Amino acid sequence: MSLKFRFLLLFTASVLSLQAQDKLQYQIDVTKNTDTFYVDLNVPFKLGKANSVFQFPATAPGTYQTMNIGRLVSHFQAFNKNGKLLKTNFVAPNQYQIKKVKKLSNIRYQVAETFDTQLTEYPIYMMAGSSIEDDHTLINSHTMTGYFRGKQQNPIEMKVIGKPDWITGSPLKEVNGYLQAESFDHLVDSPILCGKLSLAETKVADTPIRIFTYSEKGKYDSKALLNHMQAMLQSAEKFLVKLPVDNYTFLYYFLQNPSGVTGAWEHSYSSEYVLAETNPTEQNMKQVTDIAAHEFFHVVTPLNIHSEIIEHFNFEKPTPSEHLWLYEGVTEWASHIQLLRGSVTDLKTYIQDALKQKVIVSEVYFNPDWSLVKIAEESFKGGEGAKQYGNIYYKGALAATYLDIRLLELSNGKFGLREVLLDLIKKYGKGNPFSEKTFFDDLAAMTFPEIKDFANDYIIGDKALPHEEYLSKIGLKYERKAKMNVEISEMENKKEQQEKLFQAWLVNLPR
Ligand SMILES: [Zn+2]
Structure with a gap:
């Protein structure tokens, strides 16, 4: 991760191995409300008593901050296969206990986005947060999904219900409209940016590199960013002798008035940047590239x-x-x-x-x-x-x-x-x-x-x-x-x- 400190104005693939029926299925609707994610989790297999706690993350890898996502969750409801409500208990700060979990068929809840939610205690870095607006959504899955105790390693597929003309940037592979993650850890390791994005692609040695960019006022686009990053990517390859990844995705998000700490967050096959949308001068492009060099090195x-x-x-x-x-x-x-x-x-x-x-x-x-x-x-x-x-x-x-x-x-x-x-x-x-x-x-x-x-x-x-x-x-x-x-x-x-x-x-x- 890297933080952008404003006081100085410096920037400072997966193989599915488990059986299909053990796969959890998320649908996240971002079209109902521009501040709230409507989440539906389908559980197509039987859970046991040991799995009755549904856990939202207290933190996420590489952030080194406490987030307590349970704070953002509301309207948590569990249903059996006939659509009948099952009893649930909230256990602060991040857990829901589900009664009669053996009968559970699906869960529905709402989650507030982090960008437009005031959090005085433990504020969440923007690059580890979430956002919905009319023309895009940023999904860092730890801010809106969880797992059943004992089932952190189960595969997950996720569909983001957005607008028809949006494109999706993510290191996750898509099958039949669902992004595929081999575990909860893998899902959290794979940010998703959907909306009106620009895309540029290149190769460093044999590694395909993709850049997706959302820019609120359109000042930054993926091609220009890629042009500035080429030399850095080539020198990273020389330094490392050989890149230790077989694909890599950069997700850039530029906005006019950031409401919190901006910066970037590294992942195994991607990195994601939430930055103030300055003018794309040589100096600002260099700062973006410097941050990208840091995040890329986290591989x-x-x-x-x-x-x-x-x-x-x-x-x-x-x-x-x-x-x-x-x-x-x-x-x-x-x-x-x-x-x-x-x-x-x-x-x-x-x-x-x-x-x-x-x-x-x-x-x-x-x-x-x-x-x-x-x-x-x-x-x-x-x-x-x-x-x-x-x-x-x-x-x-x-x-x-x-x-x-x-x-x-x-x-x-x-x-x-x-x-x-x-x-x-x-x-x-x-x-x-x-x-x-x-x-x-x-x-x-x-x-x-x-x-x-x-x-x-x-x-x-x-x-x-x-x-x-x-x-x-x-x-x-x-x-x-x-x-x-x-x-x-x-x-x-x-x-x-x-x-x-x-x-x-x-x-x-x-x-
Ligand atoms: Zn870092």
């Missing part, structure tokens, strides 16, 4: 490299993983360094976007005494935890920058953080999580013992980041002139070791 982590806490996602009770520094900090670092190493940006731009701005924002707008692990542990709690969460994109990215430099130093310029990531994809990958508790030791074992000290100081611990010391290792001179003034420049007379590390740092090492 590496957490989507391919994550702990068991992310693998077995708990929708009922928000459970933090202490490795948020990896999921978000390393991703943010990679999204910038790959552009530099791919010659899409120059050193000056890199220093501005990925170093200077990160130092100032992390130390002026956030509390620099919060360790990266503390940010991870507190993010779901709302209040100060939610407020400090954004620093993961600043302090977290800087820590990744210094981890990369430390690895290059220890390996004499042969093995940096990119090479560690490529090895981690091989070692773990989808469906094979690393150990939440021993990851820092495992990382030290596959690299250098000193990496555990680095983690203790700058990831687990709250030691101030060593900007000057670490940047000088690669021949960059760091000067803090004032609170809001940081100067970073290339040294003119680098020592031999500095020049060597600088050259190793500047390129993708051979793989």
